[in-house]
Amino acid sequence: xxxxxxxxxxxxxxxxxxxxxxxxxxxxxxxxxxxxxxxxxxxxxxxxxxxxxxxxxxxxxxxxxxxxxxxxxxxxxxxxxxxxxxxxxxxxxxxxxxxxxxxxxxxxxxxxxxxxxxxxxxxxxxxxxxxxxxxxxxxxxxxxxxxxxxxxxxxxxxxxxxxxxxxxxxxxxxxxxxxxxxxxxxxxxxxx
Amino acid sequence: xxxxxxxxxxxxxxxxxxxxxxxxxxxxxxxxxxxxxxxxxxxxxxxxxxxxxxxxxxxxxxxxxxxxxxxxxxxxxxxxxxxxxxxxxxxxxxxxxxxxxxxxxxxxxxxxxxxxxxxxxxxxxxxxxxxxxxxxxxxxxxxxxxxxxxxxxxxxxxxxxxxxxxxxxxxxxxxxxxxxxxxxxxxxxxxxxxxxxxxxxxxxxxxxxxxxxxxxxxxxxxxxxxxxxxxxxxxxxxxxxxxxxxxxxxxxxxxxxxxxxxxxxxxxxxxxxxxxxxxxxxxxxxxx
Numbered sequence: 046x047x048x049x050x051x052x053x054x055x056x057x058x059x060x061x062x063x064x065x066x067x068x069x070x071x072x073x074x075x076x077x078x079x080x081x082x083x084x085x086x087x088x089x090x091x092x093x094x095x096x097x098x099x100x101x102x103x104x105x106x107x108x109x110x111x112x113x114x115x116x117x118x119x120x121x122x123x124x125x126x127x128x129x130x131x132x133x134x135x136x137x138x139x140x141x142x143x144x145x146x147x148x149x150x151x152x153x154x155x156x157x158x159x160x161x162x163x164x165x166x167x168x169x170x171x172x173x174x175x176x177x178x179x180x181x182x183x184x185x186x187x188x189x190x191x192x193x194x195x196x197x198x199x200x201x202x203x204x205x206x207x208x209x210x211x212x213x214x215x216x217x218x219x220x221x222x223x224x225x226x227x228x229x230x231x232x233x234x235x236x237x
Numbered sequence: 238x239x240x241x242x243x244x245x246x247x248x249x250x251x252x253x254x255x256x257x258x259x260x261x262x263x264x265x266x267x268x269x270x271x272x273x274x275x276x277x278x279x280x281x282x283x284x285x286x287x288x289x290x291x292x293x294x295x296x297x298x299x300x301x302x303x304x305x306x307x308x309x310x311x312x313x314x315x316x317x318x319x320x321x322x323x324x325x326x327x328x329x330x331x332x333x334x335x336x337x338x339x340x341x342x343x344x345x346x347x348x349x350x351x352x353x354x355x356x357x358x359x360x361x362x363x364x365x366x367x368x369x370x371x372x373x374x375x376x377x378x379x380x381x382x383x384x385x386x387x388x389x390x391x392x393x394x395x396x397x398x399x400x401x402x403x404x405x406x407x408x409x410x411x412x413x414x415x416x417x418x419x420x421x422x423x424x425x426x427x428x429x430x431x432x433x434x435x436x437x438x439x440x441x442x443x444x445x446x447x448x449x450x451x452x453x454x455x456x457x458x459x460x461x462x463x464x465x466x467x468x469x470x471x472x473x474x475x476x477x478x479x480x481x482x483x484x485x486x487x488x489x490x491x492x493x494x495x496x497x498x499x500x501x502x503x504x505x506x507x508x509x510x511x512x513x514x515x516x517x518x519x520x521x522x523x524x525x
Contacts, residue, residue: 122391122432125403126428142292146285146287170295175277176250178246209250209251226346229344
């Protein structure tokens with residue numbers, strides 16, 4: 046989404062509880078002084094539609110829709126540079142994970158490709174207890190852009206030849222290795 | 238010295254050479270290392286996005302196993318993404334209410350975590366438990382004349398900086414010098430490798446990885462201490478060259494592979510042939 050330089054706060058839907066929903070430490074965002082260290086430290090800031098500093102201000106203002114429809118969070122590579130440098134000590138990187146979590150739960154259509162990565166990883170981890178890189182990548186590309194996988198075919202073959210990839214047959218039936226733990230967590234979080 | 242070891246998923250698969258070289262180096266140094274039995278995935282950066290509690294319960298499952306098996310032993314981790322998840326979980330578990338909730342989840346695995354396992358990055362153990370002096374004493378074939386660019390990556394030193402500086406890390410310097418190598422310093426030593434962006438947003442990710450490869454390119458090779466960093470810097474050099482509009486080609490070695498070369502360890506431990514960018518120029522330089 047493109048964000049206008051000026052947002053009319055009177056005419057815009059705002060949710061003042063948004064900050065508090067960014068558990069466990071989102072409330073610390075109230076102390077953000079908008080210094081911009083996060084933006085200056087972010088390796089992907091140049092590719093974002095709103096910069097990290099702008100995003101945190103919008104979070105403070107409760108502009109939930111604008112934040113959740115911005116691609117900024119999906120460009121975070123979790124390098125912790127903004128969090129390490131934040132002069133207010135706000136756990137920014139961890140709070141971005143929470144933003145992704147909310148976007149995932151709301152199943153926002155425009156982020157289907159981004160969330161597919163998390164869902165594919167989680168499914169493989171859940172099923173086998175350990176990551177299977179080949180199946181993870183296959184699931185990700187099949188659920189998003191099967192043709193996009195072709196762009197990685199050459200690299201995949203090289204990795205296979207070097208013994209770096211270990212193809213294993215998927216085991217789709219029967220109990221998953223971490224079913225019990227995943228179910229228990231869902232139960233404790235009231236998702237079941 | 239006696240440690241438990243959590244390999245994590247990558248060190249069992251794409252980065253198997255990191256595991257074999259690390260274990261061989263530890264053995265040479267006289268450390269006893271026991272792999273954690275029945276370990277499962279740490280959840281990486283994905284689990285905290287799926288749910289708050291899952292992000293803590295998955296690492297905690299392994300920490301609970303380590304606590305039970307460990308007799309107070311510390312747990313060594315080679316993957317920085319696993320390392321940061323264990324650090325975050327231990328930090329969160331310092332809050333008793335959070336720890337109780339984690340343990341409610343672990344009940345179904347018949348496990349309980351008391352919050353006592355100390356988790357150490359492999360680099361931390363090499364630099365601080367052994368140190369350059371001990372490492373130098375085992376060198377048989379010094380890496381004289383080899384210019385090595387250290388690359389620490391992000392999650393090795395952030396956000397906790399438990400053993401090194403989060404902005405200007407230095408742990409590798411003493412080790413590389415002990416091997417007889419020349420350290421090539423550059424401005425991208427603790428930058429992000431791009432992690433999953435190389436797959437999900439490749440235009441952005443390849444540029445980030447490209448900046449590191451470019452900064453390190455005057456060196457003979459790059460030394461890394463994380464499977465993800467290695468995958469991104471080694472396997473994507475063709476694609477990075479296309480994005481940068483100029484050829485990039487530099488071998489990327491795991492730090493224990495370099496140490497192993499200097500210790501004269503056998504090829505089955507180092508497995509240098511598994512890399513996409515051939516390590517032959519490094520070997521040629523050492524033979525010269």
